[in-house]
Amino acid sequence: MAIEQDIVIAVARNSNKTIQLANSDLDFSQYTCNIDDLVIDKTNPKWYHYFLCGCKGILDHFTLTDPVGLCLMVDGTVPRSAGLSSSSAFVCAAALATMQANNKQCTKLELADICQHCEKYIGTEGGGMDQSIAFLAEPGTAKLIQFNPIRATDINLPPGAVFVISNSCVQMSKAITSHFNTRVMECRLAAKLLAKSKGFNWKSVQKLGDVQMKFGVSLKDMLQIVKDILHREPYDKNEICSILDITTEELDDDILNEKTRHVHSKLLPRYLVPS
Known part of the structure; x- marks a missing residue:
């Protein structure tokens, strides 16, 4: 379900083919680049890279070969790095701004589908629930979100239902650390x-x-199959490679990614079976 906090972007077109990005929060430095030369650094992510993710997603989806330049001011109330999808909200706002500025249109479902892939440009292996609810939320309902194809079904909330979200004020950046991607990788390894x-x-x-x-x-x-086949002790890379009959290099290149291949070998994967 959606929360009341949001991220908004004021956008104007320019004719010099640049992205000129500023934030009302002066903790975030201004950024300028050529819209035809978007560089997203997976190894050293900055706040503006999330805008570039949303922008690039639209440019790629619509195959825009001559996009307009953009002057943008960002403002928002979603706590940063608090697990409340501030990065996904920013990516969605960026995609919407880029699409509107270039006079393109699509449905909310299509836009949610585009945006669920955008954060992969920065190396985050996320799903699509955050992006989907950003576009598909409706007052008074939660959404059952399903994929392949993406779809959302209303779940009516009982009268007087209240959900409390507590911010611990401890920040955790999913792009800078490997924690988020490690969980995704562990589930992928277990499946394989x-x-x-x-x-x-x-x-x-x-x-x-x-x-x-x-x-x-x-x-x-x-659940019983998982308990019968996976053991409780952590797997190491050598054991995984032996079971799958692959080399360590193949494991790193084909299954892991930039943010997880460095993880200590004794932590792959954590035990995933319910006790």
Whole structure:
């Protein structure tokens, strides 16, 4: 469900093909670049890279070869790095601003689908729930969000229902640290190990849901399969490579990414089975 905090962008077109980006919060430095030469540094992410993610997503989706320049001022009330999707909100606002400035249109569903892929430009392996609710939220309802294809179903809330979100005031940047991507990687590894154990093509498997579909079993049965096959002790890289019959280099290049291949070998993956 959506929260009342938001990020807004005032945007004007310019004719000099530049992105001129400023923030009402002076903690964030101004940024200028050529819109035809967007550089997103995965190794040293800055606040403006999230705008570039949303912008690039629109440029790529619509195959814009001659986009207009943009002058932009950002303001917002979403606490930064607090787990409340400030980066996703910024990416969505950036995509919407870029699309509108270039006189392009699409549905909210299409825009949510575009934006769920945008943060991958900065190396974050996120899903699409944050972006979907940003565009698809409606008053008085939560949303059941499903993917492939993306769709959202209203879940009516009971009268008087109240949800309290507490900010711990401890910041955690998912782009700078590996914590966020590590959890995604661990689930992907678990899915591949399970598929391999049953003789399926594990290389095509990315999610635990893919494995359940291949097994053709209920969630209850799937939980038992996970308990029977995965051991509680942490796997190391050598064991994973032995099971999948691949080299360490193949593991790093084909399954891990820039933000997870450096993780200590004894932490891959954490035990994922409910006790």
